[in-house]
Amino acid sequence: MQNRIVIITGAKSGIGKAAALKFATEGYTVVMACRNMEVSKKVQEEIIASSKNKNVDLMELDVSSFKSIRHFCEQYKKRYEKLDILIHNAAYVEHGAKHRLSVDGIELTFATNVVGPYLMTQLLLDHLKKSDEARILNSGSNIIKHYFDPKKKIDFKTLQGENNDPKFSVYNMYRQSKIAFMMLTFKMADEFKNDGIKVNALQVNGAKLSKETLNKFTLRWRIIGRIQSAFLRPTEYMANNYYEICTSEKFKETTGKLLNDKLEIMESATGEDLGFIEEVKQAVGSSVYPAYTDDKVTTEKVWGFCKNWTEKYTTDQKMESIKV
Numbered sequence: 001m002q003n004r005i006v007i008i009t010g011a012k013s014g015i016g017k018a019a020a021l022k023f024a025t026e027g028y029t030v031v032m033a034c035r036n037m038e039v040s041k042k043v044q045e046e047i048i049a050s051s052k053n054k055n056v057d058l059m060e061l062d063v064s065s066f067k068s069i070r071h072f073c074e075q076y077k078k079r080y081e082k083l084d085i086l087i088h089n090a091a092y093v094e095h096g097a098k099h100r101l102s103v104d105g106i107e108l109t110f111a112t113n114v115v116g117p118y119l120m121t122q123l124l125l126d127h128l129k130k131s132d133e134a135r136i137l138n139s140g141s142n143i144i145k146h147y148f149d150p151k152k153k154i155d156f157k158t159l160q161g162e163n164n165d166p167k168f169s170v171y172n173m174y175r176q177s178k179i180a181f182m183m184l185t186f187k188m189a190d191e192f193k194n195d196g197i198k199v200n201a202l203q204v205n206g207a208k209l210s211k212e213t214l215n216k217f218t219l220r221w222r223i224i225g226r227i228q229s230a231f232l233r234p235t236e237y238m239a240n241n242y243y244e245i246c247t248s249e250k251f252k253e254t255t256g257k258l259l260n261d262k263l264e265i266m267e268s269a270t271g272e273d274l275g276f277i278e279e280v281k282q283a284v285g286s287s288v289y290p291a292y293t294d295d296k297v298t299t300e301k302v303w304g305f306c307k308n309w310t311e312k313y314t315t316d317q318k319m320e321s322i323k324v
């Protein structure tokens, strides 16, 4: 597997770290795409030692910054001739934090969890096309269940610019970002179908949160997170799911799907008013996702938002160096 290359964003902790170890142990060439280089370097060494696989690379990436993404992709293309697997695992989840804009002026949750992965995928597309079996995996969340409530929609006004709304919450932005990311998954699968690139998402329904991640939350959210985390599965469970979706024969032809933690393909809910009991059953189970995820108009708006913001980074074919 040494000649098969996987990029995992946010591979220095949590599920991403467990996935990097899994792929490395199975003999893949792993590129950890991380932003905190000091900590990530230690994790890289740990993974090399545990997996006995020297082909674990570490490259700097801040997925919330267009320049950093472009720099990463440029360096990646200099080092590697193709890309087989791209896992968009990194996410901004600093619950309780105040409103923040990315360096490019997009609300930070949306910039990190949606627009960044869009740009990165576009810039790596030609390398993915060089693989004989390219697969992209987007890390989703069961938080999209909120959209079983038909009144809930993405509020495009909140995705950019300053926001003085006292009710602003990263949790709400995270929810918006994850449903938008699922829309992007389906749209990407469609867009890249003729290139043979398979694009799917996994609905992560919980995995133990690292101390580091919990420490980023405000006190109230940290307490909730700690209690929740005690009941969650180890990160290795979801990491194994990443591995299965990206490598197994079973999912070789699967594209444009959202899979649950049992690796079953989820279906779109009907969107009809089912009544309270049935709606609760839907929300508790994991066989269907909200019909809103398939909303074509909103999907085009999300795609358009990403395309417009990143246009000047994708149209320049030369990819000349930009200082980061």
Ligand SMILES: NC(=O)c1ccc[n+]([C@@H]2O[C@H](COP(=O)([O-])OP(=O)(O)OC[C@H]3O[C@@H](n4cnc5c(N)ncnc54)[C@H](OP(=O)(O)O)[C@@H]3O)[C@@H](O)[C@H]2O)c1
Binding pocket: 009, 010, 011, 012, 013, 014, 015, 016, 033, 034, 035, 036, 061, 062, 063, 064, 065, 088, 089, 090, 091, 092, 093, 112, 139, 140, 141, 142, 143, 204, 205, 206, 207, 208, 209, 210, 213, 232, 235
């Ligand atoms: N754990 C769960 O219960 C759960 C539930 C639902 C969904 N998920 C999803 O599963 C995925 C992994 O989550 P996790 O629980 O493993 O979280 P985690 O331990 O916090 O890992 C997230 C990683 O993303 C990195 N990251 C954040 N912003 C970044 C940026 N701008 N550039 C580069 N890297 C960045 C973080 O690095 P820094 O420390 O440098 O920020 C961290 O290494 C996420 O997509 C998350 O939304 C997890």
